[in-house]
Amino acid sequence: MIHATRNHRRHGWLATIAVTLAAIAAPVVASPVEVVIEADRPGATIHPNVYGQFVEHLGRGIYEGIWVGEDSSIPNTRGYRNDVLAALKDLRVPLLRWPGGCFADQYHWRDGIGPRAQRPKRVNTSWGGVIEDNAFGTHEFLDLAEMLGAEVYVNGNLGTGTPREMAEWVEYITADGQSTQAELRRRNGRDKPWRLHYFAIGNEAWGCGGNMRPEYYVDLYNHYATFVKAPEDNQPKMIASGGHGDMTEWAEAISSGVEPNWSLRLDGISHHYYTLPNADWEKKGAALGFDEAAWFATLRQTLLMDDYIVANKEVLARNDPDGKYGFYVDEWGTWYDTEEGDNPGFLFQQNSLRDAVVAALNFHIFHDHADRVHMAVIAQMVNVLQAMILTDKEKMLLTPTYHAFHMYRPFHGATTLPARVRNAPEYRHGDGAIPGISVSAARDTDGKLQLALVNPDPGTPLTVHVAVQGGAVQRASGRLLTADAMDAHNSFAQPQAVRPRDYSVEAREGRLAIELPAKSIAVLVVE
Ligand code: AHR
Numbered sequence: 190m191i192h193a194t195r196n197h198r199r200h201g202w203l204a205t206i207a208v209t210l211a212a213i214a215a216p217v218v219a220s221p222v223e224v225v226i227e228a229d230r231p232g233a234t235i236h237p238n239v240y241g242q243f244v245e246h247l248g249r250g251i252y253e254g255i256w257v258g259e260d261s262s263i264p265n266t267r268g269y270r271n272d273v274l275a276a277l278k279d280l281r282v283p284l285l286r287w288p289g290g291c292f293a294d295q296y297h298w299r300d301g302i303g304p305r306a307q308r309p310k311r312v313n314t315s316w317g318g319v320i321e322d323n324a325f326g327t328h329e330f331l332d333l334a335e336m337l338g339a340e341v342y343v344n345g346n347l348g349t350g351t352p353r354e355m356a357e358w359v360e361y362i363t364a365d366g367q368s369t370q371a372e373l374r375r376r377n378g379r380d381k382p383w384r385l386h387y388f389a390i391g392n393e394a395w396g397c398g399g400n401m402r403p404e405y406y407v408d409l410y411n412h413y414a415t416f417v418k419a420p421e422d423n424q425p426k427m428i429a430s431g432g433h434g435d436m437t438e439w440a441e442a443i444s445s446g447v448e449p450n451w452s453l454r455l456d457g458i459s460h461h462y463y464t465l466p467n468a469d470w471e472k473k474g475a476a477l478g479f480d481e482a483a484w485f486a487t488l489r490q491t492l493l494m495d496d497y498i499v500a501n502k503e504v505l506a507r508n509d510p511d512g513k514y515g516f517y518v519d520e521w522g523t524w525y526d527t528e529e530g531d532n533p534g535f536l537f538q539q540n541s542l543r544d545a546v547v548a549a550l551n552f553h554i555f556h557d558h559a560d561r562v563h564m565a566v567i568a569q570m571v572n573v574l575q576a577m578i579l580t581d582k583e584k585m586l587l588t589p590t591y592h593a594f595h596m597y598r599p600f601h602g603a604t605t606l607p608a609r610v611r612n613a614p615e616y617r618h619g620d621g622a623i624p625g626i627s628v629s630a631a632r633d634t635d636g637k638l639q640l641a642l643v644n645p646d647p648g649t650p651l652t653v654h655v656a657v658q659g660g661a662v663q664r665a666s667g668r669l670l671t672a673d674a675m676d677a678h679n680s681f682a683q684p685q686a687v688r689p690r691d692y693s694v695e696a697r698e699g700r701l702a703i704e705l706p707a708k709s710i711a712v713l714v715v716e
Contacts, residue, residue: 221652221702223611226630226715228638228657230607233559235631237601238340239552240594241284241566242277243520246292246325247316247573248535254571254580255333256325263583268324269333272585273571273578277337280577280591281598284386285334286342286519286566291315291397293389294348298358301326302377315397317534327362331383340386342519342566343425347391347413348399356416359388363419382423387564389428389459389519390414395439398430403442406430410443415453426456428517432501433461434493440501440516444508457515457564460501463524463574464491464547476525476539477676481647484543484675485618487523488645491547492623494521495554502561515563518555522568522575522590523547536573540588541678542687542708544575545670548593549643549710552600553629559605567594579679586684589670589677596668596689596712599639603631606638616646626651626705638715640665647675647708655701657715662701666693667713671706 244251257263257270264271288296292315300309301323308323334341343362345355357370363382364371371382390413391398394406401409410429419425429447432439440458447455466474466487474483501516525538548567555565567590571578577591607630614625627643644651656662668689677687692711694701705711 220612221654222613222626224628224640224653224655225609226638226640226655226657227607227609228632229659231632232605232607235556235559235600235603235605236563237283239555239559239562239565240282240597240601241286241342241519241564242282242339242570242577243286243290243566243568244330244570245290245316245573246288246296246313246321247290247569248532248537249580250569250571250573251325253582254578256329258324268329269336270580270585273580274336276578276585276587276591277570280594281601282337282339282570283601284340284342284564284566285330285337286344287330289315289344289392290520290568291392293344293392294346294398296346297350297354298327298361302328302361302373316536317532319532327358328377328379331362335383341384342387342389343385344389344392345413345417347394347409347430352413352416355413356418359385359417359419359425363423365420382420384423385419385425387428387457388417388425389430390417391430393433393461394430395432395436403439404446406439407442407446410447411453414455424454427454428457428459428519429455431458431460435497435500437500437504440504441508444505444514455514457517458505459517459519460497461520462494462497462518463520463522463568465524466490473524473526476528477541477678479543479676481618481675484647485616485621485623487543487547488550489621489623491523491550492554494518494551495557498554498558498562502558505561512561516558516561517564517566518562519564519566520568521551521565524574538574539678540576540579540590541676542589542670542672543675545589545593545687545710546643546645546708548575548590549597549641550627550645552593552597553627553641553643556600556605556629556631581681584681586679586681587688588679589687592670592687592689593710596670596710597641599633599637599712599714600629600631600641601634603633603639606630606632608640614646614649614651616649625649626653640713640715642703642705642711642713644705644707644709650707651705653703653705655703655715656699661699662696663716664693664695665701665703665713665715666691667711668692669706669709669711671709675708
C-alpha cells in the first residue's frame with residue numbers, strides 16, 4: 190500500500206501539487222484528487238491487533254468504566270457493566286492489554302485473586318493516589334477478554350516484582366495439571382487455563398518502570414524472561430519494553446542485546462508515542478474549545494508516528510533482517526490537559542472529531558508498516574486519554590474515536606493494496622503544511638475491496654476520483670464521519686451528536702467521484 194502521507198514526505202510529490210497563491214487566498218475549490226487502487230498487487234497483512242485496546246488501573250478506566258461489581262445498581266453481568274460490554278462486543282476488540290502502563294510495575298498479581306472481600310487494599314501510587322481494592326484482578330481481566338473474544342496481553346512487573354513472582358503468574362494463568370499454581374487457580378474458580386497470547390517484561394523502563402538505561406534493561410529482560418515458562422501450546426509472545434517518540438536506542442539495545450535461544454524468547458519490541466497538540470507535557474492543550482492552529486498542530490504531531498516507526502524499522506532492518514521481531518506500538522493516542530475539577534491523575538479527557546481524525550491517520554500509518562507493526566494499542570479503552578467510551582456513573586457514551594475504530598473493522602486482517610494518489614492537496618496552516626489527504630486500501634478477509642479516505646483539512650472539501658487498476662468500478666458504499674465543528678463531540682446530554690452516516694456513490698464511466706467533506710473520514714467498499 191502506498192500512503193499519501195508518506196508519498197509527500199518521501200518521494201517529493203509536493204512538486205506535483207498545483208497550489209497557486211491565488212488559490213490559497215481565495216475560497217478553495219480543489220481540483221479532483223485521483224486515486225488508483227492497485228488491486229492486483231497485494232502487500233502485507235494488517236494484523237488485527239493493530240486495533241488493540243488498553244485497560245489500566247487508572248482513574249475510572251476499570252472501576253466504573255468496566256467493572257461496577259455484582260451488587261451495583263448499574264445493570265451488569267457478573268460485575269461488568271452491560272452497556273459497555275455490548276459496545277465493546279460490537280467493536281470486535283482484537284486484543285486487550287492490562288494492568289498497565291506504569292501501574293504494571295507496582296502490581297503484585299496475588300493481591301488480585303481469591304475472595305474479593307479479603308483482597309488487600311493498596312495505594313495506587315502511579316495514578317491519583319487512590320485506594321486500589323483489587324476487586325478487578327487476573328480472573329476478572331481474563332474473563333473479560335474471553336467474553337469479548339479478544340487476545341490477551343498481560344504486562345509483567347519488572348520494576349518491583351521478582352522473577353519468581355512473574356514466573357508464577359504465568360504458571361497460574363497457563364498451567365494445566367496438578368501444580369500448586371494450577372490448583373490455586375482452580376480453588377479460585379477457574380478450572381482450565383486461559384490462553385495467554387502476549388506477555389511483556391516491564392513497561393517504560395526508561396521512565397516510570399525504573400528509570401533505567403537500555404543496557405541495564407536488556408540484562409534484566411534476559412534474566413526475567415528466562416523464567417517465564419508456559420506449556421508448549423500456550424506460549425505467549427514475549428515483549429521487551431522499548432522507547433518513546435523519537436527514541437531508537439531502545440530498539441537498538443534490545444534487538445542487538447537479546448539473543449533468543451532454547452531458554453529465552455523475544456517476539457516483539459514495544460514503543461509508545463502520544464500526540465500532544467503543543468508537544469509540551471506542562472501545557473499539552475485542551476480537548477475541546479480549540480482553534481484551527483491547535484487542530485493543525487495536533488495532526489502534524491500525530492503524523493510524526495510515521496517518522497518514529499520508520500526510524501525504528503531502520504534499526505530493526507539492520508539487527509533483525511529476517512523480521513523475527515514485531516514492532517509493537519502498544520501505547521498511542523492523544524493526551525490533553527485533564528478536565529478541570531477532576532483528579533489530574535485520572536487522565537480523563539473529552540474526545541472530539543479531531544480524535545477520530547487522529548485515529549484514522551494512525552491506522553493508515555500502521556497499515557503502511559504492516560510488515561513490521563503487528564500490534565498497536567490505543568491508550569486507553571474507557572474513560573482514560575483517547576477513549577472509546579466515556580461513562581458518568583450509570584450514563585455511557587460512544588466517542589468519535591469509537592466510531593473511527595468501528596468503521597475500520599473491515600481492515601482487521603485485511604491485505605494491504607497500493608493506492609496511487611495524484612493531484613494530492615496540501616493542508617496548509619500558518620507556516621506549516623501537511624498532506625491534505627490520506628488514503629488506505631486493502632482486500633478484506635471476505636475478499637471485498639476496502640478504501641479509507643481522510644480529509645484532515647477543516648475548511649476544504651475534496652472530490653476524489655477513484656479507479657481500480659485492471660477492473661471496472663460500479664459503486665462504493667460505506668460510512669462517513671464528519672461534523673460542523675472541529676471539536677464536535679458526544680456529551681451525556683447529546684450522546685449521538687457525532688456519529689457516522691451512510692454514504693454511497695455510483696460510478697460514471699468506470700470511475701467513482703467521491704465527495705469527501707472537510708474534516709472527514711470515509712470507509713467504503715468499492716465494487
Ligand atoms: O497511558 C497512560 C500512561 O502513559 C501509561 O501508564 C504509561 O505507560 C505511559 O506513560
